[in-house]
Amino acid sequence: MKAMVVTEFRTQPELTEVPTPEPQADEVLVRIQAAGVCHTDMKIRDGLVPDVPLPLVLGHEIAGVVEAVGSDVSRVRVGDRGVPYGYVTCGRCRFCIDGRTSLCSQVRLRYGFGQVGGYSQFLTVPEQFFMPVGASTPADKAAVASCSVVTSYRALVKRAKVRQGEVVVVVGAGGGVGLQAVQIAAHAGARVIAVDTDKRRFPLATEQGAHETVLSSEDGFAEGVLDLTQGQGAAVVVDLVATASTMAASLAALESGGRLVLVGYRPDVPFTAVVPDVVFREIEVYGSHWASLTDMREVLAMIDEGLLNPLVMRSYPLEEAARALEELATGEAMGRTVLTP
Numbered sequence: 001m002k003a004m005v006v007t008e009f010r011t012q013p014e015l016t017e018v019p020t021p022e023p024q025a026d027e028v029l030v031r032i033q034a035a036g037v038c039h040t041d042m043k044i045r046d047g048l049v050p051d052v053p054l055p056l057v058l059g060h061e062i063a064g065v066v067e068a069v070g071s072d073v074s075r076v077r078v079g080d081r082g083v084p085y086g087y088v089t090c091g092r093c094r095f096c097i098d099g100r101t102s103l104c105s106q107v108r109l110r111y112g113f114g115q116v117g118g119y120s121q122f123l124t125v126p127e128q129f130f131m132p133v134g135a136s137t138p139a140d141k142a143a144v145a146s147c148s149v150v151t152s153y154r155a156l157v158k159r160a161k162v163r164q165g166e167v168v169v170v171v172g173a174g175g176g177v178g179l180q181a182v183q184i185a186a187h188a189g190a191r192v193i194a195v196d197t198d199k200r201r202f203p204l205a206t207e208q209g210a211h212e213t214v215l216s217s218e219d220g221f222a223e224g225v226l227d228l229t230q231g232q233g234a235a236v237v238v239d240l241v242a243t244a245s246t247m248a249a250s251l252a253a254l255e256s257g258g259r260l261v262l263v264g265y266r267p268d269v270p271f272t273a274v275v276p277d278v279v280f281r282e283i284e285v286y287g288s289h290w291a292s293l294t295d296m297r298e299v300l301a302m303i304d305e306g307l308l309n310p311l312v313m314r315s316y317p318l319e320e321a322a323r324a325l326e327e328l329a330t331g332e333a334m335g336r337t338v339l340t341p
């Protein structure tokens with residue numbers, strides 16, 4: 001099969017012929033129909049994500065159709081459409097048992113993080129990690145649902161537990177995850193303030209449901225949020241960027257009792273806060289890491305019911321993976337791009 005292979009960190013993937021995987025007894029063989037291009041892919045390509053061996057095939061936002069099934073597979077059939085959950089988890093650790101599968105302490109493999117990912121034509125997936133999607137959900141939307149949409153959903157709905165009428169600030173609202181976060185917060189009934197450093201992204205954020213926008217400058221964005229809320233601040237800030245300056249501004253933009261959710265991450269960036277600012281205002285700080293199997297099932301059902309509509313802006317053939325990554329690196333890509341084999 002064709003795959004886009006990275007043989008050295010900080011170099012672009014190249015079209016390579018690699019063996020087509022064969023399904024084990026409990027696995028299904030998936031013919032990939034679409035693979036999302038994510039900021040994490042750039043981090044992996046550049047060697048910034050630990051424990052990822054070379055050579056590697058990127059891509060953890062994958063949708064496809066079942067081409068063959070192993071002898072023990074009973075639920076999934078040839079021709080079924082769906083997305084692999086991005087991890088094959090142990091199923092036995094306390095996090096798996098508690099349903100917090102993105103925290104599994106003994107993950108067996110992660111697609112696109114060493115294990116061959118979506119920048120290819122086929123994958124094998126254990127049956128229980130293949131999540132069916134409804135007939136009305138196109139492959140490109142299903143693919144991006146499995147990372148950018150579920151990540152936003154977990155951060156806003158499961159971690160921050162956003163309630164109707166609350167002011168929610170999305171930092172990095174114009175990015176691939178940000179636009180989905182705006183849509184989910186608006187769907188939850190929040191008053192959504194979109195923050196970004198690039199005002200060209202605001203029309204898209206508004207289209208996704210943002211009620212107001214704040215341009216982040218060198219001075220941050222807290223003042224803009226306070227101005228829009230009569231000095232009160234936001235109930236929830238979701239920081240998808242998480243640099244030292246955005247995290248400081250995020251804290252300053254919160255009302256007393258507010259919740260900060262950190263989703264973005266950069267290696268070696270510490271999270272610092274002036275302790276009395278957190279203590280006397282009873283600020284709650286959450287980390288939110290991708291999503292559980294349950295989150296994924298809920299999001300796929302919402303998309304199928306038409307309650308969420310993942311935004312896919314561009315589609316390129318698999319061979320143009322380098323171009324898609326480059327457009328993401330330069331900020332030219334707005335919203336998500338998918339690759340199609």
Ligand SMILES: [Zn+2]
Pocket residue numbers: 038039040060061147148
């Ligand atoms: Zn991703």
Ligand SMILES: [Zn+2]
Pocket residue numbers: 089090091092093094095096103104105106107
């Ligand atoms: Zn586990």
